[in-house]
Amino acid sequence: MRPDVLALMERRDAAAVSLGYVGYADGILAADGLQGDWLIGKLTDYLKIHLPATAKWAHEENIAMVDWFSRLHRMAMLMEPSAPMPLLETFACRMGLEPVLPRLSISMTDHFCFASQTDSRRIHLAISPIDSMYSWCTLFHEFGHACVYASLPQNDLPWLSPLVDEVIAVLFAHTALQLLCDDGLRSQGLSVLHTDYTRACVSGLFKLDLWRNRTDPERLYQNWYSQLGVQVEPEKWALDSFRSIDCMTVFAYPLGQALAESIPAGKTATGTGP
Ligand SMILES: [Zn+2]
Numbered sequence: 465m466r467p468d469v470l471a472l473m474e475r476r477d478a479a480a481v482s483l484g485y486v487g488y489a490d491g492i493l494a495a496d497g498l499q500g501d502w503l504i505g506k507l508t509d510y511l512k513i514h515l516p517a518t519a520k521w522a523h524e525e526n527i528a529m530v531d532w533f534s535r536l537h538r539m540a541m542l543m544e545p546s547a548p549m550p551l552l553e554t555f556a557c558r559m560g561l562e563p564v565l566p567r568l569s570i571s572m573t574d575h576f577c578f579a580s581q582t583d584s585r586r587i588h589l590a591i592s593p594i595d596s597m598y599s600w601c602t603l604f605h606e607f608g609h610a611c612v613y614a615s616l617p618q619n620d621l622p623w624l625s626p627l628v629d630e631v632i633a634v635l636f637a638h639t640a641l642q643l644l645c646d647d648g649l650r651s652q653g654l655s656v657l658h659t660d661y662t663r664a665c666v667s668g669l670f671k672l673d674l675w676r677n678r679t680d681p682e683r684l685y686q687n688w689y690s691q692l693g694v695q696v697e698p699e700k701w702a703l704d705s706f707r708s709i710d711c712m713t714v715f716a717y718p719l720g721q722a723l724a725e726s727i728p729a730g731k732t733a734t735g736t737g738p
Pocket residue numbers: 605609630633
């Protein structure tokens with residue numbers, strides 16, 4: 465996979481240069497109106513706040529990168545699994561988003577969660593059982609994607625910025641925690657989100673570093689990921705977000721969470737959480 469990823473990066477760079485950009489990373493950032501130095505500053509600020517607790521958890525729990533998501537899932541289990549639709553109905557009612565609900569279908573999966581729109585304008589959510597605060601937050605994150613898709617004419621979807629799409633989904637999960645959870649569950653949910661978005665932050669900084677210098681990706685990967693307190697296999701760098709999502713979107717998670725927390729908390733409600 466190593467040569468494939470490096471070849472992919474070369475081709476992306478060549479395509480960006482042909483369009484007048486310095487390289488692929490610069491082109492993607494420019495498309496969203498971002499400047500590299502500003503972005504690195506924001507991600508570094510996020511790390512300063514959240515890396516110590518994340519690294520402490522990963523070190524004490526002896527977490528290997530390959531087990532990251534399953535361990536995150538077990539970080540804050542719920543006493544009782546929740547049914548997804550009633551949770552979404554409560555949230556949609558509070559947010560005035562009821563018209564989205566009839567367009568939704570939901571299936572359960574033990575693998576990656578996602579939202580996708582079909583030709584019939586129906587929106588499908590694939591989610592894992594709501595038995596932890598990780599899957600609880602993921603449900604509302606994916607509902608955020610669904611609401612973005614529902615708000616756009618179908619012809620506009622290919623032009624949707626992945627960064628904007630992802631930031632809005634992050635805002636939805638944060639808002640659901642504020643609206644539906646009591647203080648204890650909200651705190652657990654925020655811990656889960658901060659832990660995973662710290663990983664996304666490290667991944668984003670690694671990727672920005674890699675686009676500038678790809679002579680020794682294993683060393684870069686080791687340098688960045690060892691900060692997380694996890695066991696690192698340097699050769700796995702090529703499996704980092706290149707595997708499933710665009711490698712230049714991963715930093716949307718900490719950016720979205722930092723944005724969410726910069727908005728003064730309004731009136732929150734309790735008693736309808738999981
Ligand atoms: Zn998402």
